[in-house]
Amino acid sequence: xxxxxxxxxxxxxxxxxxxxxxxxxxxxxxxxxxxxxxxxxxxxxxxxxxxxxxxxxxxxxxxxxxxxxxxxxxxxxxxxxxxxxxxxxxxxxxxxxxxxxxxxxxxxxxxxxxxxxxxxxxxxxxxxxxxxxxxxxxxxxxxxxxxxxxxxxxxxxxxxxxxxxxxxxxxxxxxxxxxxxxxxxxxxxxxxxxxxxxxxxxxxxxxxxxxxxxxxxxxxxxxxxxxxxxxxxxxxxxxxxxxxxxxxxx
Amino acid sequence: xxxxxxxxxxxxxxxxxxxxxxxxxxxxxxxxxxxxxxxxxxxxxxxxxxxxxxxxxxxxxxxxxxxxxxxxxxxxxxxxxxxxxxxxxxxxxxxxxxxxxxxxxxxxxxxxxxxxxxxxxxxxxxxxxxxxxxxxxxxxxxxxxxxxxxxxxxxxxxxxxxxxxxxxxxxxxxxxxxxxxxxxxxxxxxxxxxxxxxxxxxxxxxxxxxxxxxxxxxxxxxxxxxxxxxxxxxxxxxxxxxxxxxxxxxxxxxxxxxxxxxxxxxxxxxxxxxxxxxxxxxxxxxxxxxxxxxxxxxxxxxxxxxxxxxxxxxxxxxxxxxxxxxxxxxxxxxxxxxxxxxxxxxxxxxxxxxxxxxxxxxxxxxxxxxxxxxxxxxxxxxxxxxxxxxxxxxxxxxxxxxx
Numbered sequence: 001x002x003x004x005x006x007x008x009x010x011x012x013x014x015x016x017x018x019x020x021x022x023x024x025x026x027x028x029x030x031x032x033x034x035x036x037x038x039x040x041x042x043x044x045x046x047x048x049x050x051x052x053x054x055x056x057x058x059x060x061x062x063x064x065x066x067x068x069x070x071x072x073x074x075x076x077x078x079x080x081x082x083x084x085x086x087x088x089x090x091x092x093x094x095x096x097x098x099x100x101x102x103x104x105x106x107x108x109x110x111x112x113x114x115x116x117x118x119x120x121x122x123x124x125x126x127x128x129x130x131x132x133x134x135x136x137x138x139x140x141x142x143x144x145x146x147x148x149x150x151x152x153x154x155x156x157x158x159x160x161x162x163x164x165x166x167x168x169x170x171x172x173x174x175x176x177x178x179x180x181x182x183x184x185x186x187x188x189x190x191x192x193x194x195x196x197x198x199x200x201x202x203x204x205x206x207x208x209x210x211x212x213x214x215x216x217x218x219x220x221x222x223x224x225x226x227x228x229x230x231x232x233x234x235x236x237x238x239x240x241x242x243x244x245x246x247x248x249x250x
Numbered sequence: 251x252x253x254x255x256x257x258x259x260x261x262x263x264x265x266x267x268x269x270x271x272x273x274x275x276x277x278x279x280x281x282x283x284x285x286x287x288x289x290x291x292x293x294x295x296x297x298x299x300x301x302x303x304x305x306x307x308x309x310x311x312x313x314x315x316x317x318x319x320x321x322x323x324x325x326x327x328x329x330x331x332x333x334x335x336x337x338x339x340x341x342x343x344x345x346x347x348x349x350x351x352x353x354x355x356x357x358x359x360x361x362x363x364x365x366x367x368x369x370x371x372x373x374x375x376x377x378x379x380x381x382x383x384x385x386x387x388x389x390x391x392x393x394x395x396x397x398x399x400x401x402x403x404x405x406x407x408x409x410x411x412x413x414x415x416x417x418x419x420x421x422x423x424x425x426x427x428x429x430x431x432x433x434x435x436x437x438x439x440x441x442x443x444x445x446x447x448x449x450x451x452x453x454x455x456x457x458x459x460x461x462x463x464x465x466x467x468x469x470x471x472x473x474x475x476x477x478x479x480x481x482x483x484x485x486x487x488x489x490x491x492x493x494x495x496x497x498x499x500x501x502x503x504x505x506x507x508x509x510x511x512x513x514x515x516x517x518x519x520x521x522x523x524x525x526x527x528x529x530x531x532x533x534x535x536x537x538x539x540x541x542x543x544x545x546x547x548x549x550x551x552x553x554x555x556x557x558x559x560x561x562x563x564x565x566x567x568x569x570x571x572x573x574x575x576x577x578x579x580x581x582x583x584x585x586x587x588x589x590x591x592x593x594x595x596x597x598x599x600x601x602x603x604x605x606x607x608x609x610x611x612x613x614x615x616x617x618x619x620x621x622x623x624x625x626x627x628x629x630x631x632x633x634x635x636x637x638x639x640x641x642x643x644x645x646x647x648x649x650x651x652x653x
Contacts (some may be wrong), residue, residue: 050543057462080545088543094536097559107544110554156540163544 002069003028003197004049004086004167009063011044013056018044020221021063026214031189031198033212033229035205037244040218042201046169049199050086051079067167084111087165091172093152095144095159100136103144103155107163122162130158131188150181157188161196168192170200174207186211205245209233217241287632290625294409297619299422300401305387306421307371307396309379314338316400319408322422325382333380341380347420348385372396384421404619409626415590415601417610417620425623427630429592433507433600436593437582438575440511441518446568448515449522453567456523457530458552476520484584487513492585499597505587507600513581518571525570529563530556566642573638577631579604603627 005025011018019041026032034042047053048065051072064071072082084107095103104123113119123140127133132154136147144155153173160168170189174182189198189211202208208215208229215232217225217240225232225241236242299319300306306322308314314336317325324330326345333341352360355370368389375383375396383396390398404425412426452472456465488505491512496504533556541551557564587599588609607624614620 052539052543055539055542080547083543084545088540090536090540090543092536094534094540096537096540096555106541106546106554110541110544110546110550159540159544 001028002026004067004199005065006045006048007064007066009045009048009061009065011041011048011053011062012060014058018221019048022223024216024223024226026197026199028197029193029195030213031193031200031211032214032216033208034199034201034216034218035203035208035244036218036224038203041221042216042218043171045218046171046199046201049167049169050083050088052088054079080111084163085165086167086169087160087163088169089153089157089160089171089173092176093149093156095147095152095155098144099141100144100147100155101140104158104162107159111163123158126158126162127155129161129192130154131184131191132158148181150177150184153177153181153185154188157185161192165196167197167199170198172201172203175203182207205233205247217244219244284632287625287628290622291629292626294425294619294622294626295404295406297404297622298401299404299425299619301421301619303387304384304421305390306399306401307375307383307385307390307394308399309375309381310395310397311379312338312341312397314399315397316402318402319404319422319424320412320414322401323414323416323419323424326384326421339379343382344378344380346374346378346381346383346385368394404623409623413592415606417614417623423619423623425619427603427623427627429590430601430603430606430627431630433586433590433593434576434602434604436596436600437507437510437514437586437602438572440507440596441514441575442568442572444511444515445518445522445571449519449567449571450526450564452519453523453526453530454552454556457527458548458556472520472523475516476524480517480578480580481584483513483517484581487581487585495597501597503587503599505585505599507586507593507596507598510582510586510600510602511596513585514575514578517578517581518574521574522567522571525567526560526564529560529567532563533559562645562648566645569638569642569645573635573642576638577604577635579608583608603631607631 002025005023007023009019009022022041022045034046036042044053048061049067049072053059053061061073065073067082067086070077096106098106101123104126105119108119108122124133127136132151135151136155139146144152147155153176157168157173174185177185186207189200192198193213200208200211212229214227215229216223217232217236217238219240225236225238232241233245236245300322306317312333314333317336321330321336325343326347328343328345330336331343333339333343346354351367351370351374354374360366360370368391371383371385371389372391372393372395375381375394381396382399390396401422409425409427410431411428412424413428414424414426415429416424456468460468487509491509492504494504495501495506495509495512537555537559538551541555542548546554582602583605586601586605588601588605589599590601590606591598593600607627610620611624614624
């Protein structure tokens with residue numbers, strides 16, 4: 001079943017067209033990787049699905065962006081509710097200046113959950129889900145800044161999972177991390193796939209090959225090629241894709 | 251490439267020398283000013299509150315040898331009428347000021363050129379058992395039959411806890427600065443209570459909500475506010491705010507602490523807004539995005555993430571705002587009414603420390619008691635503002651270390 005898709009999306013920053021007629025769909029409970037050289041529009045594309053681009057001034061979006069078959073740019077859509085359904089993990093770990101516990105509880109609290117025992121249960125399961133529980137269970141009320149970069153990023157994942165999204169967008173989640181932390185995040189993505197639909201932007205070709213089921217190659221704002229990851233990496237049909245995945249440019 | 255000539259090197263050395271000299275001169279000037287301020291200010295506590303050129307004398311048989319400045323004032327104001335009240339004999343107090351001498355002695359007896367004046371003072375003090383005489387020291391000759399009274403030096407306690415500021419009182423100046431300190435605090439506190447909520451609200455609006463176009467329109471206006479001379483603010487206060495307060499509260503005079511607070515609040519606004527806005531803007535975009543991505547509304551993001559993140563900067567803004575209010579002189583002087591009385595409400599005239607210095611320094615004689623008391627007030631003001639600046643420094647270094 002298709003979870004999220006875009007139909008003929010054009011996106012303009014002022015006069016600059018950042019996305020050109022992008023049509024693509026992601027199946028439920030799969031991992032889609034977005035690859036491409038810097039400035040190709042892959043992060044912009046990712047941010048369409050939780051309307052994070054709304055924060056930018058002077059932006060114009062054409063076409064349809066659907067989550068669960070619903071156009072999320074329709075007037076009646078509540079953006080806050082959309083963002084509960086579509087969670088996001090950012091490029092750099094960005095925990096709040098609060099305790100580990102409060103970081104994970106934040107999403108619940110801002111969405112009106114007051115039940116203490118429910119929050120506690122959610123915090124624990126989310127931390128377990130993000131494979132961080134064992135490392136932080138004794139210091140839940142310490143500042144999140146005391147964690148290492150890799151731990152902070154898994155905390156951010158736990159934070160995103162706590163509000164039970166069905167889609168998780170990841171914007172180069174491992175680019176600021178060391179190889180061991182990166183491996184942990186990748187393992188995590190494998191696990192999370194069972195319950196969530198994941199779209200991940202990455203610069204790292206091997207990572208895309210390792211974690212994703214489908215891969216989309218973006219170039220200069222256009223979706224050049226989209227298909228099963230194995231096909232994209234071993235048998236690309238487009239010359240640009242071939243050059244990129246074989247490391248000839250990018 | 252050409253090798254640098256000797257001349258070039260010399261020029262460089264000279265430039266360096268000039269920079270070094272100007273740096274040292276500035277430092278030295280600042281230090282000298284501070285030293286001068288404290289030298290003059292601390293001298294106050296070495297002085298008697300009675301003018302150096304005058305003495306206070308009583309009858310020889312009077313057991314009292316020394317008096318407190320406040321008692322001297324009470325005696326001469328005739329609030330104390332019997333020596334018993336001061337622990338002396340049961341004797342009515344007879345106050346004799348220099349000019350009173352003519353009611354006891356005719357012009358003939360005083361002599362055409364007042365040559366008998368010393369003798370008259372001497373005899374009068376001797377004959378009136380309850381007398382207390384305030385007279386120029388030069389008329390107390392060796393054979394003076396009265397007893398000089400020692401008036402205590404100005405004490406720290408009297409200075410800081412004294413409730414009366416009457417530096418021109420004769421014979422003993424009253425130098426209690428409590429009403430001035432309280433006046434300053436009340437006016438500043440009132441100002442900060444008015445300007446802090448408004449200032450932070452504007453800062454939040456400008457940093458988080460306003461469109462860039464509106465922001466670029468409103469920002470120069472706020473900065474313009476800080477460029478208006480304080481005397482203009484004072485004038486505005488006197489013409490607009492003072493009558494408004496008088497009407498609104500039905501007061502006999504509109505020149506009140508509240509008027510000062512309102513003017514200071516307006517004057518402190520640019521400081522508070524600029525610093526708060528800078529602090530709010532340091533919140534990383536990533537952190538705000540993370541909050542929004544979790545379904546938080548813009549307002550939830552502001553009060554749960556942006557404000558806690560920049561709280562130390564907001565504190566600094568508040569403290570600097572207070573600093574601006576504490577030190578402001580001219581505008582306050584013009585609108586607060588300047589009555590040196592203990593303030594009970596903000597709807598009474600009050601007098602602040604800087605206003606006191608500005609208003610009175612001109613009429614005090616250099617090196618005199620009053621003059622030194624004003625310098626001591628200057629020292630206090632300096633210490634308050636120094637403390638404020640150090641606190642801000644401390645908060646901002648702490649903030650740097652936390653991030």
